[in-house]
Amino acid sequence: MLEELFNRIVDMDEEGAVSMAKEYLEGGGDAKKLLETCRDAMGVIGQKFEKGEYFLSELILGGEIFKNIMEFTLPKIKGGDEKKLGRIVLGTVKEDVHNIGKDIFKVFAEASGFEVIDIGIDTPEEKFVEAVKEHKPDIVGMSCLITAGVASMKRTVDALKEAGLREGIKIIVGGGRVDEGVKQYAGADAWADDAAKGVRLCKELMGIEG
Amino acid sequence: MAKTPEELAKERYNRIMAAINLQEPDRVPLRGFGGDIVPAYYGITQKEFCFDYEKGTKAIEKYLTDFPFDWPSAAITGLDGRVFSVAFSEYPEVAVSTTFITGPMHEVLGDKYYRFPGMEIAEIASPQFIGGTFMQPDEYDELIENPPKFVAEKVLPRACRNLDTPQKTMATMVKLGIEFTRFGSVGREIAGIAARLGYPSIPMGGAYAPLDIIGDFLRGIENVLLDIRRYPDKVKQAAEALVEPIINYALSFKKRGFKWVMIPLHLNEYLSPKLYNEFYWPTLKKVILRLLEEGMQSQVFFEGRHDVHLETILELPKGWGIAYFEKTDLVKAKKVLEGHTCVMGGIPMSLIVGGTPDSIKEYMKNLIEQVKPGGGVILSPTIGTAPKETPIENIYALIEAVEKYG
Secondary structure, rough: OOOOHHHHHOOHHHHHHHHHHEEEEHHOOHHHHHHHHHHHHHHOOOOHHOOOOOOHHHHHHHHHHHHHHHHHHHHHHHOOOOOOEEEEEEEEEEOOOOOOHHHHHHHHHHHHHOEEEOOOOOEEEHHHHHHHHHHOOEEEEEEOOOOOHHHHHHHHHHHHHHHHOOOEEEEEEOOOOOHHHHHHHHHHOOOOOOHHHHHHHHHHHOOOOO | OOOOOOHHHHHHHHHHHHOOOOOOOOOOOOEEEOHHHHHHOOOHEEEEHHHHHHHHHHHHHHHHHOOOOEOOOOOOOOOOHHHHHOOOOHHHHHHHHOOEEHHHHHHHHHHOEEOOOOEOOOOOOOEEEOOOOOOHHHHHHHHOOOOOHHHHHHHHHHEHHOOOOHHHHHHHHHHHHHHHHHHHHHHHHOOOOOOOOOOOOOOEEOOOOHHHHHHHHHHHHHHHHHHHHOOOHHHHHHHHHHHHHHHHHHHHHHOOOOOOOEOOOOOHHHHOHHHHHHHHHHHEEEEEHHHHHOEEEEEEEEOOOOOOOOOHHHHHOOEEEEEEEEOHHHHHHHHHHHOEEEEEEEEEEEHHHHOHHHHHOOOOOOOOHHOOOOOOOOEEEOOOOOOOOOOOHHHHHHHHHHEEEE
């Protein structure tokens, strides 16, 4: 059954996947195993995206299916989701109020086992600094859509440096207008302009093989 | 002897038109950019730039004076208003003013689509389009039945706080008319300044991809993508139904003597070739072809990566317009579209912001070597807005590099 569920998720059969997951749990299935199956399916969706077989619409629909299944699966797992690859503080940088890229990344990062602390949009440098102090993440993820965000990314990295926090973390920048030039300008460790690549690079930054 | 503004404008115009007509001009034309840098360079905030047209005009004048691009694109900021264009598509004298919603118009409408500096966001922040969900999936039939009526009577009252009762709507529309007039007159003033400075006049109206109306203004990007899977027939019919209103809106510019429309695409890079060819491209293609029949060419901004859809452009007749690319490699695009479509783009904004004059010159030399032969190309930043921190010397380096190697 789990194999069929896996295929349904990967094939974007939203209704079929959700109903099968419900059926599996109602029949006494193991919620943890279900979670693992969903994670694996999301991993494959990400790989298909990176290979050019899937596009943003499939990432978004895959994320939607995952969220829908998790809604009734996670409460059934004692102590919640235990697997944690690492912790990411994630936010859209100052002066940018877009959330779509950040939100797609967040679902895929969580699906692959990261704990994500989402600090929102239009996030001032100080708020990133505070969040790093408070949550001690392994990775800081900064997102932007508009070009003004590029400069905010640089200022945020600088603020983390000034606060003496840069050494202990890895920084990934992401978003529609982000490229290698932005990574260098901002002083980040990695960049991605899609969620699949972003999650793969986060694993690499943690020394985990994708 | 220095050229007169008329001579300079003619030289630039011929340069741009040669590229559009797939010829090799005297040198490769360079399209300019605007954005936060325009007010920052003049020393005012984005709020002042967006809301104080007099200061905004002065900022643009200074920018246009100091940075001589062949085809500048600095303007008072307005954000995409195509939902209003659909609503008023049957009234060309109204529709013609709806392409861009400026700060003062946003204030009048009280809409939830945009965020403007000094209102919802900081005074120094860039105005931003957010969009949203203002229609439910069970309303597709109503949209299909009569898009302008549905958008005007159902969507706009939900999307605009000041259009949510008939009385408020009446007052709002009067105020909006005043703002349309103000913006029209500042537009003419800026056009006059541009002419005095030797810039060519290539007025651009607007059109839109039908599916993007649904994604940007009615259902929201994520929802429309889910709708394509959940209610494919409805989505397809709705996009079809939007073709005619969009054409009517675009033709309101023809009546004013415009020969061009600008069409920025959004959902293109979200879709697989299968979905693109089924849900997006057919109706966009209809809009472009119909306008071409009416004597209007299109400049289409293929946002994001358009690589997998590149060859569909060849389905259009030769010389249909300009294909402006963001992340699609310009060299590759030119190879595919050579002799068929004028291509534009090639210069990453991160290079202009984060590069040095030397790295910019080197990049431009290399790019120009690859795309110049054979003509049919316009160089442009891959996105038209530069942040306020953009180093001035980099803008000069870009212009000089094109003058030297182009």
